[in-house]
Amino acid sequence: MSNVYDILKERGLIAQVTHEDEIRALLDNEKVTFYIGFDPTADSLHVGHFLQMIVMRHMQMHGHRPIALVGGGTGHIGDPSGRTDMRKMMTDDVINHNCECFKKQLSKIIDFSDGKALLINNADWLLNLNYVEFLRDIGACFSVNKMLTAECFKQRLEKGLSFLEFNYMLMQSYDFLMLSRSYNCKLELGGDDQWSNILGGIELCRRKDRKQVYGMTFTLLTNSEGKKMGKTQSGALWLDPEKTSPYDFYQYWINVDDADVIKCLKLLTFLPLEEINKMAKYKDAEINKAKKVLAYEVTKLVHGEAEADKAREAAEAVFGSGMNSENMPTTEISKDEFENKISILDALVKMGIISSKGEGRRLIQQGGITLNGNKLSDVNYILSDSDFDGGEATIKKGKKVFHRLVIK
RNA sequence: GGGGAGGUUCCCGAGUGGCCAAAGGGGACAGACUGUAAAUCUGCUGCAUCUUGCUUCGGUGGUUCGAAUCCACCCCUCCCCA
Numbered sequence: 001m002s003n004v005y006d007i008l009k010e011r012g013l014i015a016q017v018t019h020e021d022e023i024r025a026l027l028d029n030e031k032v033t034f035y036i037g038f039d040p041t042a043d044s045l046h047v048g049h050f051l052q053m054i055v056m057r058h059m060q061m062h063g064h065r066p067i068a069l070v071g072g073g074t075g076h077i078g079d080p081s082g083r084t085d086m087r088k089m090m091t092d093d094v095i096n097h098n099c100e101c102f103k104k105q106l107s108k109i110i111d112f113s114d115g116k117a118l119l120i121n122n123a124d125w126l127l128n129l130n131y132v133e134f135l136r137d138i139g140a141c142f143s144v145n146k147m148l149t150a151e152c153f154k155q156r157l158e159k160g161l162s163f164l165e166f167n168y169m170l171m172q173s174y175d176f177l178m179l180s181r182s183y184n185c186k187l188e189l190g191g192d193d194q195w196s197n198i199l200g201g202i203e204l205c206r207r208k209d210r211k212q213v214y215g216m217t218f219t220l221l222t223n224s225e226g227k228k229m230g231k232t233q234s235g236a237l238w239l240d241p242e243k244t245s246p247y248d249f250y251q252y253w254i255n256v257d258d259a260d261v262i263k264c265l266k267l268l269t270f271l272p273l274e275e276i277n278k279m280a281k282y283k284d285a286e287i288n289k290a291k292k293v294l295a296y297e298v299t300k301l302v303h304g305e306a307e308a309d310k311a312r313e314a315a316e317a318v319f320g321s322g323m324n325s326e327n328m329p330t331t332e333i334s335k336d337e338f339e340n341k342i343s344i345l346d347a348l349v350k351m352g353i354i355s356s357k358g359e360g361r362r363l364i365q366q367g368g369i370t371l372n373g374n375k376l377s378d379v380n381y382i383l384s385d386s387d388f389d390g391g392e393a394t395i396k397k398g399k400k401v402f403h404r405l406v407i408k
Numbered sequence: 409g410g411g412g413a414g415g416u417u418c419c420c421g422a423g424u425g426g427c428c429a430a431a432g433g434g435g436a437c438a439g440a441c442u443g444u445a446a447a448u449c450u451g452c453u454g455c456a457u458c459u460u461g462c463u464u465c466g467g468u469g470g471u472u473c474g475a476a477u478c479c480a481c482c483c484c485u486c487c488c489c490a
Contacts, residue, residue, distance in 0.1 A: 160485060251444080258445045285443040319444055359437080362452060368438045379458090398437075400444050 003028050004062040008218075010273060011266040013055060015192040018202060018215045026186065026214070027064065034059060034187035035067035035179055037122075037172065037194075038106075040075045040090075040098030044240035045105045047230035048191065050302065051221050053109040054268060055189060056117070060110060066117045067185060068106050069175060070099045073126025079172075080165040081152040081193045095123075105239050109301065118183065122175050138174055141207045142200070150196040169200045176201030180213055192217040219267065223260050239302050246303040247329050250311035251400065253295035254288075261290045269297040318402045328394070330404040338407050344371070344381040351395070351403045363397065370396040 005024045008014050017023055026032055036052050038045065045053075056066040075095045090098075103119055110117050147153065147169060153161060176198075179185035188198050198215035205213045221229045230237040230252075237252055238244040244252075256264060265276045271293070279290040292312070300308035314327035331351040333342060342350075345360045348369070354360045361379050363369050369376045371387060372394055383405075387393045392406045 254444060256445080258443095261445090285445090287445070288443060291445085315444085356455065358455065358458080359453085361458075363438065366438050366451065398439090 004059055004064070007062075008055065008058060012263065013051075013058075013218050013267060015217045015219050016195055017217075018199070022212075023187070023214050023216060027062070031063050031065060032059075032187055033065045033067060033179075033183050033185045034189055035069050035120075035176075035185050036189045037069045037071055037074070037175065038102055039071035039079060040095050040102060042236075042238075043098050043101045044238040044243050045102055046236040046238050048221055048228070048236075050109075050239060050298075051218060051267060052189070052191065053106065054270075054301075055218055056110050057270075060117060065115075066110055067179060067183060068102075068110065068117065068119050069179070070102050070119065070121050072096065072099050072121040072123030074122055074168065074171050074175070075099075076127075077168045077171055078165055079168050079197070080156050080161060081168075081197065101240070108304075120179070120183075122171075122178075125178050126171060126174070134174075138170055138177075138204065138208075141204055142170060142173075147200075152193065152196045169197050172197045173200035173204040176213065177204050177208055180205050180209065180211060185213070187214045187216065189216050189218065192220050221264075221267065223257055229256075229260070229264075241303060241307070245329060246299055246307040246311045247314055247327070249302065250295045250299045250308070250315060253298050254291050254315065255400070256291065256294070258287050261287060261294055265290065265294050265297075269294065269301070271297060314402075328402050328404045330406055332406050332408040334408060338383065341382045344369070344376060344383060345379070347383060347405060348395070348397075351405065353395075353397050353401055353403055368398050 003024060005014075005027050036056060038049060038052075056068070060066055072095055075090060075098070099121060106112075106119065112119060147166070148157070150169075153166075156165075172194075176185070176188050188201055190198055195215075195217050198217065202213050202215050205211045223229050236244075237249065241249075253264070262276060262280045265271060265279065266273070269276075279293065282290055295315075296308055296312050299311050303311075310327040314329075318328060329351075331347075333347065333350065344364070345357045348354045348360045348363075349357060354363065360369070364376050364379050364381075367375050367377070371381075372389070383393070388405075388407055392404055395403050395405055397403070
């Protein structure tokens with residue numbers, strides 16, 4: 001079997017490494033325990049994290065042992081990297097809840113059975129630290145001068161950086177030291193924005209324990225314009241089906257820019273490179289084929305095969321020929337509501353595809369709402385029996401957002 | 409601790425008593441064109457019972473017929489000095 005390092009590199013996942021040759025050799029010669037940290041900033045992981053999870057799986061498939069470190073402790077501080085403002089402080093309850101949610105999602109991609117991977121919370125050691133001891137023991141190893149030159153602090157120095165956040169690097173470095181001591185963890189991975197934090201940990205392990213450990217960062221998921229991917233109108237693209245439905249998730253990937261399809265296939269799927277390279281030759285409208293593959297594969301990884309099939313069927317039914325699909329996002333309205341003369345605006349709000357009635361009015365006025373294939377022009381339209389063929393109606397917002405309305 | 413500059417809508421940023429739901433730009437959304445792409449052009453962008461009403465310019469009070477705009481106190485940010 002070939003070296004994981006080469007595979008990761010070939011697929012364009014690797015951004016920076018601390019010691020290229022050593023890491024490559026290490027991964028070749030032994031089962032390496034490595035870790036990636038996830039800070040509990042929300043109650044679901046999103047695509048940015050997904051990329052990290054893909055890497056963990058690649059590594060695991062080659063016999064290495066991942067540690068997923070959830071930041072029950074660091075979450076209390078907040079990582080200033082890549083931020084222009086301070087993160088909101090979170091309460092213990094929220095942090096713990098978020099950690100729980102992460103566990104479930106992580107275990108979909110990574111196999112935690114039989115100790116093949118570990119899930120650890122850094123609250124275990126961070127929350128009971130003694131301030132003075134920590135300063136003497138760990139703080140002494142860091143040079144403020146050096147820290148200030150780190151890229152991740154630079155933009156914050158213009159805007160203001162609190163001492164609290166300044167300490168984040170020490171916390172994360174301490175994590176690595178702890179994992180190195182307790183689990184013989186030799187490698188820390190992370191997004192490219194984590195580079196200086198990772199270097200901090202490596203330096204700390206060397207100074208405290210004279211142990212050589214390594215670091216490696218991965219490409220951030222950005223589009224061809226250099227902007228972060230995974231943003232939708234309703235915020236991030238979440239992995240939790242309650243927060244982003246599998247259908248919307250699928251659609252997101254169908255709608256990526258042409259220029260980004262191949263990159264995403266390499267980064268986010270496990271398809272063999274030969275297959276991806278074939279798709280790279282596609283031209284013009286043919287590129288849509290590659291997008292379908294991308295959307296299906298990624299949805300399958302995150303939501304499972306059954307959901308991916310459903311999402312694909314729904315999309316093809318809707319954008320292919322007919323309008324009907326059982327798997328289209330659906331909202332039910334009760335008979336009572338219907339008989340009370342529900343207006344199109346109320347229905348749109350109920351379906352959650354508009355955020356206010358004002359927006360709905362605008363859309364209708366601009367011809368952005370279609371009911372069963374006919375453009376609506378009447379803002380005050382009341383839904384009637386004739387709109388429901390077999391108890392259901394299809395509503396389209398813009399060109400791409402389809403929704404089914406069913407009377408129950 | 410002292411001095412200075414600030415906090416405006418999703419973001420940047422104009423507005424310094426009524427003509428302000430608040431210029432301009434970005435982003436987002438929609439229309440045309442397309443391939444469920446990009447680029448381009450157009451529209452639109454606080455909420456609602458939508459020719460009218462209500463809420464919004466860091467917070468709380470006050471002055472005024474009327475406040476984003478004036479006053480007081482408070483909170484926060486940046487810069488300079490200690």
